[in-house]
Amino acid sequence: MTLSLRNITAPIIPMRLAGALALAASVATFAAPSPAFAQDGEAEARIRKIEAEVRALQRKVFPGGDGRYFEPQIAPGTAAQPAIGAQPSPAEATAVTDILVRLDALETQLRTLTARSEEQANALSQMEMRLAALETATNAPLAAPMNPMATGQTASALPAPSTAAQPLASAPRPVPTQAPAPAPTVAAPSPARLAAVQAITKPQTADAGDDEYSYGFRLWNAGFYPEARQQLTRFVEQYPSHSRISFGRNLLGRAFLDDNMPDEAARWFLKNYQANKAGDRAPDSLLYLGKAMIALNDTRKACIALAEFGETYPLVATGRLADDYRVSLNQVTCN
Template identity: 55%
Template sequence: MTRYLTVGAGALAVLAAPVPAFAQDNNDEARLRKLEAEVRALQRRVFPGSEGRYFEPEITGQPRQNQATVATPSTTAVTDILSRLDALESQIQRLTSQYEEGSFAVRELTARVEALENRGAAASPALSAPSTTGASRPAGTVQSGAATPTPAAAARPDPARVAAVQAIAKPQTDDPGDDEYSYGFRLWDAGFYPEAQQQLTMFVEKYPNHSRATYGRNLLGRAYLDDGKAKEAAPWFLRNYQADKAAARAGDSLLYLAETMIALDDQSRACIALAEFNETYPALAAGRLKSQYDANRGKVTCN
């Protein structure tokens, strides 16, 4: 299909090219012959012949005659050029039409293959759903049906969870950026951490300069941290702190970065983050975030 797209674009480019004023001389005749040669080469690329790609080539136009016998008293060189140019344009239009028909046939074939695959998956033997709690099955326990669920069955979302996520309303105000952040916050607050991660990632990438961006990056780190993914959380906390140290949630992110390092059993970096937090944000360390700061300090031994 990539080859057909390239060929189709080339054909359209040939058709769209401006046509210079033709003079009755050998240079114009040579340029027209070159154009005809390019169209024939284009036909050979679209219709490779032995490969049998969708359609047989349609070769149009009159057979080439010797230049000495072309001219007649009633036909001028300009008339001959225009006639041959019309033939070229007709060929390009047919090539474009056949390319579009070939593209449609490929899309139809792809849709049929996907439908057959879906029917095959639906007709497979019933499988026991994996435990949603993630607890391991006791040794010796045998599931009914196949021993291992297919990837399609394992990836099928829990209908109850889908319904619960859909029940969380997305705000609709005149600030779409704030709506996206608020929806991510609601997902996180409801405990739907993977969904919140996806929503907040979309928000911070789409609205990097929004006034809520510092809140979004910090909350995205928390969504990963609360989901037990400390390695994924750390880069977001660090990025938010470094993006603007005076931002509303930069101090929070630095303190959460220390907490993330503690979760990763990296006391050295945790101590560095805690020391920098206390030095850079003394008001937060003694005020709004004091209890969290003291709790993290109690988990490590710093020099």
């Protein structure tokens, strides 16, 4: 049985076609990535070019390749790091440490200079006080002994005219020469007190009466009660119609009361209250009149003054002077 050529080649042709198709497919498969490889090469070249330009730019902007100035945040092949977490280079750390040390030294010197200036200012003020005390001390013997000398002379001079005026006496008696022994004169203030009083300045404004009162108030507020009384008495006598007259009379009474002289204080309090019951310090004078009576152990008059204060000035008794009024009522027992 013979086979025809057609029958033999018929199955072979499809097999060859299939093999060729497979080979073409494999070749296409290996040839397909070639554009991708080309693109990768171009990208790599472009990246290298950009990196070179960036390095050149860094050399222009940040000169010095030893890192003395700034460390570039982006380097080839490394990811960008946040600026907060960046660690300073040793050179930067050394420079910052040097600055901090110098700042600490400057602050220390500033504190030392400030302390020295304060000490010098304190020493200067003490020197001024000592100079003022010395000046008052040198001037005090010229004025203060005048009173004892004057009183001594008058006391010693009194017996001499008496002996001359009594010719019937048998013999002059030297006993009156011992008269200066009691020395009834008031002691002169100490130099320190004079310096302290002189340190209180008197205001100088267009209102002379107000200046006199303000100066008396400053003396009273500093605790110089005799000097305050002298100054306030001058104000009351020279400016009886001044708008501060109620303040002056009341403060004069306070200067007596605070110096343990309630009798004189009561007179000024009563005078100020009776002169003008609508005055600025009339309520204060009436209340402190009660306090003066308490100091004098005169409970009846103290109760009268306190009761009249509460009835005449109810708003002040429950407002500005409420605490003083309450304390005064607790000090006495009124019917």
